[in-house]
Amino acid sequence: MKRRHLLRAAPALLAGASALAQADTESPQQPVRFAPSRSATLAPVRASADRLIDIEVCTRPFRPQGPRIEAQQLHGKHVVHHYGHGGSGWSLSWGSARVALPLILADKPRRIAVIGCGAIGLTTARVAQDAGLKVRIYCKERPPEVASSRATGLWTPDSRICAAEHATPAFRQRWEWMARSGFRTYQSLLGIAGEPVQWRDGYVLWNDDQPGSEPPGEPDYPDLYTQIPDLRPRPVNLQPHEHPFKVQHARRITQMVFNLASYQRLLLEDFLRNGGEIVHQEFANARELARLPERTIVNCTGYGARALFGDETLVPVRGQTARLIPQPEVDYMVFWRGHNLSMVPRSDGLLVQSQGEHDFGNADASIDRAQSVAAVERLAELFG
Numbered sequence: 559m560k561r562r563h564l565l566r567a568a569p570a571l572l573a574g575a576s577a578l579a580q581a582d583t584e585s586p587q588q589p590v591r592f593a594p595s596r597s598a599t600l601a602p603v604r605a606s607a608d609r610l611i612d613i614e615v616c617t618r619p620f621r622p623q624g625p626r627i628e629a630q631q632l633h634g635k636h637v638v639h640h641y642g643h644g645g646s647g648w649s650l651s652w653g654s655a656r657v658a659l660p661l662i663l664a665d666k667p668r669r670i671a672v673i674g675c676g677a678i679g680l681t682t683a684r685v686a687q688d689a690g691l692k693v694r695i696y697c698k699e700r701p702p703e704v705a706s707s708r709a710t711g712l713w714t715p716d717s718r719i720c721a722a723e724h725a726t727p728a729f730r731q732r733w734e735w736m737a738r739s740g741f742r743t744y745q746s747l748l749g750i751a752g753e754p755v756q757w758r759d760g761y762v763l764w765n766d767d768q769p770g771s772e773p774p775g776e777p778d779y780p781d782l783y784t785q786i787p788d789l790r791p792r793p794v795n796l797q798p799h800e801h802p803f804k805v806q807h808a809r810r811i812t813q814m815v816f817n818l819a820s821y822q823r824l825l826l827e828d829f830l831r832n833g834g835e836i837v838h839q840e841f842a843n844a845r846e847l848a849r850l851p852e853r854t855i856v857n858c859t860g861y862g863a864r865a866l867f868g869d870e871t872l873v874p875v876r877g878q879t880a881r882l883i884p885q886p887e888v889d890y891m892v893f894w895r896g897h898n899l900s901m902v903p904r905s906d907g908l909l910v911q912s913q914g915e916h917d918f919g920n921a922d923a924s925i926d927r928a929q930s931v932a933a934v935e936r937l938a939e940l941f942g
């Protein structure tokens with residue numbers, strides 16, 4: 559199975575859908591096909607470049623062997639490494655933090671230092687607090703400046719999480735545990751003020767002359783989603799009259815979305831309310847950690863671990879996202895195969911993303927406005 563990042567993952571969610579739809583139509587007991595009548599009511603996206611309010615670039619911290627979650631004695635400290643979550647950092651953060659927790663507790667600390675205030679640092683800090691520890695975060699950036707703040711915000715626990723050859727049975731077992739553990743936590747965050755987490759419908763679109771293209775240079779990714787079929791609503795193939803988009807084919811999927819602005823604020827507030835402290839500090843090298851008063855240190859520096867700890871296995875995967883002015887009436891996602899284009903409605907705007915051809919291994923953080931303008935113009939084609 560090839561890569562499982564966002565635009566591949568969404569269509570891949572739909573495996574088996576056409577067989578299911580066919581079974582429904584052929585069954586004498588169920589002669590009536592399910593038709594999504596609400597398709598006619600989908601509000602159009604006002605997709606024009608003058609409505610762009612923000613363009614951001616960030617780097618996914620990909621490790622072919624998967625996230626590094628292990629303890630090391632270093633410069634007189636008990637260091638627990640916890641980084642390298644590729645395109646799945648938000649999705650796996652709770653489960654991954656719970657895998658890291660026993661390594662932290664093994665040092666029998668009462669207070670710990672967490673280096674990093676992104677998805678992984680914040681969530682690790684919260685899990686440690688819930689285990690009774692006093693936590694101080696040290697970081698050079700905090701939300702909304704961290705890379706995590708620039709993510710898409712979809713529950714995609716298998717997105718660039720490891721290369722296929724490293725998906726051993728042990729890895730798969732741990733991944734599934736992390737995915738299920740995080741999924742449960744996210745269900746407990748539904749329906750609270752600010753809607754940090756929501757379920758949204760989405761439409762995977764394609765034309766016959768647009769086979770799903772793969773940006774070059776990426777490794778093979780394992781098919782992990784097949785291990786958690788019970789955590790995904792069944793996709794539905796739609797007939798042309800059942801959707802408003804100007805393409806030949808459409809499937810409807812349903813997926814969990816994180817409104818990162820309110821979700822990060824929730825995490826920060828919970829962290830501070832539980833006695834957490836945040837110290838602004840940049841570490842030039844790992845030796846500087848020896849000066850911290852805490853003996854137990856959790857390294858949640860994401861791609862920063864490459865420079866700080868010399869981890870050359872970390873591969874940068876560039877991603878550029880753009881936001882259009884929020885349209886609360888747009889409550890559905892779009893994934894256009896072949897164009898590697900997506901639109902995700904969040905409370906802070908409609909997030910438009912198109913996968914670049916040279917993103918893998920690319921740490922260039924400069925903004926390419928033309929790329930986002932082209933993505934918005936392409937999106938506009940769907941609405942005539």
Ligand SMILES: Cc1cc2nc3c(=O)[nH]c(=O)nc-3n(C[C@H](O)[C@H](O)[C@H](O)COP(=O)(O)OP(=O)(O)OC[C@H]3O[C@@H](n4cnc5c(N)ncnc54)[C@H](O)[C@@H]3O)c2cc1C
Pocket residue numbers: 616617618619641642643644645646647648649650673674675676677678679696697698699700704705706707708709710711712713714715839840841842858859860861862863866875876877878879
């Ligand atoms: C375009 C894009 C879309 C994405 N979409 C999704 C998605 O939909 N769903 C999903 O689950 N994941 C997604 N991801 C992946 C996700 O964003 C990452 O896996 C996640 O952000 C990693 O979090 P982190 O906390 O490890 O790293 P970061 O967010 O980079 O945080 C690192 C922290 O460490 C600090 N730090 C680093 N070096 C130092 C140093 N030397 N001294 C002090 N502090 C330091 C930083 O300041 C920061 O606070 C996406 C990524 C990209 C690029």
